[in-house]
Amino acid sequence: MTTADHGTHALDLVIIGGGPAGMSAALVAGRALLDTVVVNAEAPRNAVTSASHGFLTRDRAHPTELLAIAKLQLSTYDTVSYRKNTAASTSRTAAGFEVVLSDRSVLRSKRLIIATGHTDDLDQLELDGIEDTYGKSVYPCVFCDGFERRGERLAVFGREGAAHYAKVIRLWSDDLMVFTNGSTLDADAVQDLERHGVAVHAEPIRRLESCDGILLAVELQSGERIERDAGFISDEYSRPATMLAESLGVTSSPTEWGTTVLDVDDAGATDIDGLFVVGDARTGFSGLVAAAAEGAACAEAIVHEIAVERWSQQ
Ligand SMILES: Cc1cc2nc3c(=O)[nH]c(=O)nc-3n(C[C@H](O)[C@H](O)[C@H](O)COP(=O)(O)OP(=O)(O)OC[C@H]3O[C@@H](n4cnc5c(N)ncnc54)[C@H](O)[C@@H]3O)c2cc1C
Known part of the structure; x- marks a missing residue:
């Protein structure tokens, strides 16, 4: 060379x-x-x-x-x-x-x-706290980082793609929640997720709480704080x-x-x-x-x- x-x-x-x-x-x-x-x-x-x-x-x-x-x-x-x-x-x-x-x-x-x-372009996600956690405990790709997070309390952040992504991520953990950050998912998709034990939170997210890049909780606009260890993002x-x-x-x-x-x-x-x-x-x-x-x-x-x-x- x-x-x-x-x-x-x-x-x-x-x-x-x-x-x-x-x-x-x-x-x-x-x-x-x-x-x-x-x-x-x-x-x-x-x-x-x-x-x-x-x-x-x-x-x-x-x-x-x-x-x-x-x-x-x-x-x-x-x-x-x-x-x-x-x-x-x-x-x-x-x-x-x-x-x-x-x-x-x-x-x-x-x-x-x-x-x-x-x-x-993380700004597009409109998720306060994503800059601190991106690549450390909140990831784009479950194939890339799911193994390291297997069995943990996981979040799926996203809109239309979240329902399908949750099914995939379920292979890595049964403790799974979907956060749509204010978007409305199709009613049948919500019903299907909930029937499989995946709670869907449609409320806007106030911030991702983390320490040294490690996700601790998702705080909703209402002030409710839901503990999660890691997350995956379904949106483009x-x-x-x-x-x-x-x-x-x-x-x-x-x-x-x-x-x-x-x-x-x-x-x-x-x-x-x-x-x-x-x-x-x-x-x-x-x-x-x-x-x-x-x-x-x-x-x-x-x-x-x-x-x-x-x-x-x-
Ligand atoms: C947080 C995160 C974690 C990931 N983890 C994994 C993983 O564990 N396993 C996996 O398989 N994939 C992972 N990926 C995906 C992986 O990084 C990409 O799919 C892969 O890097 C794509 O390779 P590439 O060569 O196309 O682009 P890149 O690896 O992004 O390389 C593009 C290169 O082009 C250079 N470049 C850009 N513009 C110019 C310019 N004008 N002039 C000269 N050079 C320029 C850049 O500096 C860069 O070096 C991850 C992605 C992200 C965002």
Whole structure:
């Protein structure tokens, strides 16, 4: 891995974002001898957590440890150059793409992968106290953190998605309550939850009471204080970390959850020649293994494209 200035030299591939999606794409591309640069602002989405779960061989690793190992392993490939930097803008050129970094240096490449992830917008949740507890005892993903909270007194915070999420979280604990924070759930859904022993609190939440990030209780507007040890959030409250894909003309479509996803195929290919989007940037919430897999699959697709292209030029 080098830090050479790529100036006017056109690279095979630029990857913006160095989470599991981007770094995994870089590994496959570098091993296929593609001249590759990764630009990474080094702010992974799960940085608020103390341990990442569910990534086979890396279970319980700290998010920064994952990045450190990825950088170390990529550093052994002279085909891959890593830049700790931020991509400020991207544009299309006759030959591919131009990426301007925050230090004003410019990268040019025929192909571009955007792997910049999603950013959680906690304000959208309107939950006083979420900043203190997020990633420590109130989480987005039960697959990621449910095991550590098994058998505890759990809260599910959310609106439409809460009824289904409660059924899933029930696998980890029987002591479960749904808090809709002022929203009204469908009457049949409430009846179904209550029949299964899951109380539903529709009253607005005054605040989450916690100590050192650990949830102690949910305080309702009425002053009622309901003790809970941990919580999971069912609502969508994240947005793309960058609008780089959209700025290049990638379109998006609405999902059944009221969010939007970019229009890309399974390998991350967009309708724009040479442009790919992978990981959370593509799906909203991939998880570490899926993001790494998406990055690898995308790079493999790119390698196939380039192989055919070079073959036909010979
Ligand atoms: C609280 C929390 C806990 C989680 N726990 C787990 C877990 O235990 N297990 C699990 O599988 N998943 C977990 N996840 C989900 C997981 O973090 C994401 O699904 C995964 O990180 C997605 O990988 P990615 O590579 O797409 O994006 P990210 O890991 O977010 O990486 C994107 C990278 O792009 C960089 N970037 C952004 N913009 C730019 C730019 N303009 N220029 C250059 N670089 C840029 C960022 O700095 C970042 O380094 C958790 C998520 C959260 C929020």
